[in-house]
Amino acid sequence: MKKVILLALSLFAVAPAFAGGEAYYQQFMYAKEEIDDGDEGITVVYHNLMSFLNEIEINPNRIMVVNMSLFLLPDSQYALTYQEDFKVRANADAPWGFEPGPTGFCPKVIRGAWSAPDQQLVTNEGFHADRAVFNGHPAVKIVFDRPLVSAEPVGREFIADYGFSMSPMEMATNRPFCR
Numbered sequence: 001m002k003k004v005i006l007l008a009l010s011l012f013a014v015a016p017a018f019a020g021g022e023a024y025y026q027q028f029m030y031a032k033e034e035i036d037d038g039d040e041g042i043t044v045v046y047h048n049l050m051s052f053l054n055e056i057e058i059n060p061n062r063i064m065v066v067n068m069s070l071f072l073l074p075d076s077q078y079a080l081t082y083q084e085d086f087k088v089r090a091n092a093d094a095p096w097g098f099e100p101g102p103t104g105f106c107p108k109v110i111r112g113a114w115s116a117p118d119q120q121l122v123t124n125e126g127f128h129a130d131r132a133v134f135n136g137h138p139a140v141k142i143v144f145d146r147p148l149v150s151a152e153p154v155g156r157e158f159i160a161d162y163g164f165s166m167s168p169m170e171m172a173t174n175r176p177f178c179r
Contacts, residue, residue, distance in 0.1 A: 022116040024131055028140060028162050030071040030169055046168050048072070049140055049160035055087070056152050061094075063087040064101070064152055070129075070142065070160055071169045078114045078123065079173045082148050083107035102149050106178030110148065134161045 028049050035043045049070040056064040064084055071079040084101035112125040121129040121140065126148055132141035142158045165172075 021118060024119070024138070025072060025114075025116050025121050025129075025140070027138060028070075028072055030073055032168070033164075045164040045166060047162060047164045048169065050163040050165075051142060051158045051160040054156075054158050056156065058086075058152065060092060061089045064150070066153055066158065067107070068142070068158065068160070069165075069172055070140070071173070072114065076113055076115060078112060079169060080110045080125075080127070081107040081172045082110065084149050084153075106175060107172070108149055109173045111173075129160070132159055134159050137161070 029047075031047045033045050033047060035045065037043050049072065050068075051070075052067045054066040056066065058064055064086055066082075066084055068080060068082045073079070083103050083106075086099040086101055087096045088099045089096050110125050112123050114121055114123050116122070119131060126146040127142055127144045129140045129142045132139040139162070140160045142160055143155065144153050145155075147154055
């Protein structure tokens with residue numbers, strides 16, 4: 001049963017790759033899926049666009065790491081979780097360490113409306129997205145037009161792939177300890 005479901009998901013992801021305008025981005029909608037694991041029961045996963053471990057070198061001993069998840073919702077709304085952290089070291093011979101970025105351990109959450117009047121996904125919150133391919137599958141290239149937190153990511157391209165998590169969107173966008 002599991003193989004059939006995964007095959008169907010793969011075919012769904014490739015089929016609309018050349019669709020026009022909004023149709024292309026519809027394949028990346030936030031979705032809940034229940035997978036029948038037979039005797040092990042039902043596994044629930046949540047699909048959304050993810051882009052993790054994007055590195056921007058600030059200097060040889062400090063690297064910004066940008067992580068984000070983009071939840072496209074059927075009512076032309078979205079939620080983006082965005083976080084900047086740092087890999088740091090004292091010098092080139094030292095091991096890498098971790099330093100939380102400006103948002104601390106909590107991602108910044110941006111909500112708004114999205115549309116795709118042509119081939120590009122546009123928002124009113126400082127970023128847009130274009131079509132992309134990642135590992136032979138349709139993906140999205142996110143580009144920041146203005147700083148969401150820091151200036152370094154502006155103008156850079158971040159590939160987001162349609163992935164899955166065991167946690168629903170609400171866990172990423174409404175963390176009680178982040179208020």
